[in-house]
Amino acid sequence: MSVILYAVLLLLVGFERIAEVVISTRNARWAFARGGVEYGRAHFPWMVALHTGFIIACFVEVVVADRPFIPWLGWTMFGLAILSQVLRYWCIATLGPQWNTRVIVVPGMSLVDRGPYRFLSHPNYVVVVLEGIALPLVHTAWVTAIAFTVLNAILLLGFRIPVENRALAGSADRTTV
Template structure:
């Protein structure tokens, strides 16, 4: 995959992120109208910046890296699978999905779809994509930097979601959330700008 098709792939991912933002914004308006309380505003700008930096880093590093077919096609398959998992999360949560951590009092914890097997399936998608998307074109510096910084940010994000759940009724039982991320409340996409 020469550089030009790779840049087109990055443009498609950016367009997908815009679709996420539109969906998240619409869902946030609904949740806030239902009395949602937002948690984790402080880390949101860092998340947006990190996810935007992923796409920029890929675009800047790719021209200096070769396309290695075995690595590139495998990474592309993983990136596509990550998108599938992300949109499965969005579909499962429906109007409760968001990129911010919004808790609507009285809503039960979501336990269907990918949340049946994983506490934070959307973040599994984010981790997979953050590693795979750069490696489609051997952008290993971007993959490494994003993976390390994202690990630090996800610790903050997941801790924020767990605290929000605990405040709203307990992390282990159906509570009242509408959040943007992991454990089944209303979760997020993990993209910068759509920000969880």
Template sequence: MSQVLYTVLVALVALERLAELVVAKRNLAHSLAHGGRETGFGHYPAMVALHTGLLAGCLLEVWLADRPFVPALGWVMLVVVVASQALRWWCIRTLGPLWNTRIVVVPGADRVTGGPYRFFSHPNYVAVVAEGFALPLVHTAWVTAVVFTVLNAVLLRVRIRSENHALTEAYA
């Protein structure tokens, strides 16, 4: 895979993220209109910065460090990237108007336990972890993969704690 094709892949992931933000904005309006309350918003700017940094880091490392495409690694990681996108959109479809990039709990809404939520408490974060590790490694951007993975682990610790607290309060 050439650097140009990899750039197209990262651009497609960026477009997918923009589509997520459109869905999240619509769903936020829906949730707030139904009495939803946002919590844990303090870490949200860091999350946006980290995910933006992932995309930028992928491109910068591949282009500036002239990282090679290693087929045995790259093709496997591409499959992981595609699978993580599929899992993310399964989460979005399962949660419907309750899905959001923010932590918003709508009073009276049933806790979702179907779809991928049958298997994991936080399947969207499984997708985020997989994609954050795999996308850079499609083109051997290992520094970006390691840095994102470490920083994302710290962020997810805060995020999941905030989300679990909000869900416990809502469904206790």
């Protein structure tokens, strides 16, 4: 029964990702209509593949390796996974139409320094790291948690964050909102 409930959780996360793509697509249209410039297109397909593979790997590991649901771990990690969603949507709400899964900078737009951006430059990536650990461990998929964390760190630290920092540093208006 716990595997079925975990599958439902993963499906809900998958639907949430589809909703994010819809929001991102709408926001990209908004940004491009205002002269937005996209950066880092080469790494984006790798991010999509990693995040899609992550959800699939969570389920496959639980089924193939017969991972147990350990209540104290599972419920704690479920709470952290829910918290990560709350933080993710705080980021999305704070950035409004500037939020995107791609790196798109609209010339003249101000940098945001409110909401979670008061505390961190890249709070959404903290969310991704938290979710990458918590979601697999809801059902003890520790190999997926480790593999995703390592691969995600390589992608974020080696490509995504440097691209985003360069794109934002090159934006015309460095004022804050």
